[in-house]
Amino acid sequence: MHTILSISDLSKTYASGFRALKSIDLDVRRGEIFALLGPNGAGKTTLISIICGIVNPSTGSVLVDGHDIIRDYRAARSMIGLVPQELTTDAFATVWAAVSFSRGLFGKRANPAHIEKVLRALSLWDKKDNKIITLSGGMKRRLLIAKALSHEPQILFLDEPTAGVDVELRRDMWQLVRGLRDTGVTIILTTHYIDEAEEMADRVGVISKGQLILVEDKSELMRKLGRKQLTLQLQQPLGTVPPELSDYDLKLSSDGSELTYTYGNQDGRIGIVELLKDLGAAGIQFKDLRTTQRSLEDIFVSLVSDRQ
Numbered sequence: 001m002h003t004i005l006s007i008s009d010l011s012k013t014y015a016s017g018f019r020a021l022k023s024i025d026l027d028v029r030r031g032e033i034f035a036l037l038g039p040n041g042a043g044k045t046t047l048i049s050i051i052c053g054i055v056n057p058s059t060g061s062v063l064v065d066g067h068d069i070i071r072d073y074r075a076a077r078s079m080i081g082l083v084p085q086e087l088t089t090d091a092f093a094t095v096w097a098a099v100s101f102s103r104g105l106f107g108k109r110a111n112p113a114h115i116e117k118v119l120r121a122l123s124l125w126d127k128k129d130n131k132i133i134t135l136s137g138g139m140k141r142r143l144l145i146a147k148a149l150s151h152e153p154q155i156l157f158l159d160e161p162t163a164g165v166d167v168e169l170r171r172d173m174w175q176l177v178r179g180l181r182d183t184g185v186t187i188i189l190t191t192h193y194i195d196e197a198e199e200m201a202d203r204v205g206v207i208s209k210g211q212l213i214l215v216e217d218k219s220e221l222m223r224k225l226g227r228k229q230l231t232l233q234l235q236q237p238l239g240t241v242p243p244e245l246s247d248y249d250l251k252l253s254s255d256g257s258e259l260t261y262t263y264g265n266q267d268g269r270i271g272i273v274e275l276l277k278d279l280g281a282a283g284i285q286f287k288d289l290r291t292t293q294r295s296l297e298d299i300f301v302s303l304v305s306d307r308q
Ligand SMILES: Nc1ncnc2c1ncn2[C@@H]1O[C@H](COP(=O)(O)OP(=O)(O)O)[C@@H](O)[C@H]1O
Pocket: 014, 015, 016, 018, 020, 038, 039, 040, 041, 042, 043, 044, 045, 046, 047
């Protein structure tokens, strides 16, 4: 595993005194899609802005493929493409001119073949001579990506790439981002949509109030978060969980009247059938049952609110 981005003890206190980031540590691997998930105001844009040299950190350091973003700013920055959250771009330039100009900003020699490849990949080739002002919202977003890719960066930051876009465009964006990853670009995206993190990411970091409270492989996170519970109301209260049922993850309520079984997504159905059989064999009868599944939304909210 090769670490392409290494963040340590990064904090930001704005001039107002507001602490937007609190000692962030994070390593991002080359070639992964990393989703930074967090509610509005969590500090996502601040973090990206520091990495891209737009905002100064208060403490800590960031290395981009070994280049320090402050001491070695040009080398670090030239490896990064940034698709900003706000759609700001000059209205009267043509698509071709805007993307070529972005490349020039990084001191890279003109490379029309690369610009053409990027515009084609983003379905903007037939718009290359159009003025930006004439583009639709979706095209403008794709243009921002084209600009960010103009200098052949190895890491692409997408700050809320689908905030406020319609469902169809979201799907297109996801497709596009996967395609970019397949070409070897490391992708870091921020989002406040859980389904977007779930759909896109190899790993997910959850940020809340300036703190990175969790970093996990997506599949592992989904396994943990996708947990379901079966609760049985017992005919007769139990004093303890019988030892013959100790293989199951069972919890007895304090009054002994309810037994709760927690199970994951994979081992669900068979687990329940066997549990009910084993309960019968142990002579435990129940009068009612219910299942609950915490949605990702619930879990996210509880993770974030646990910190308040
Ligand atoms: N220039 C600034 N001065 C003071 N506070 C700021 C500034 N920029 C952002 N903040 C505050 O920092 C917090 C994090 O903002 P931001 O990084 O934009 O969050 P996110 O992108 O996760 O929504 C917010 O409370 C925001 O109001």
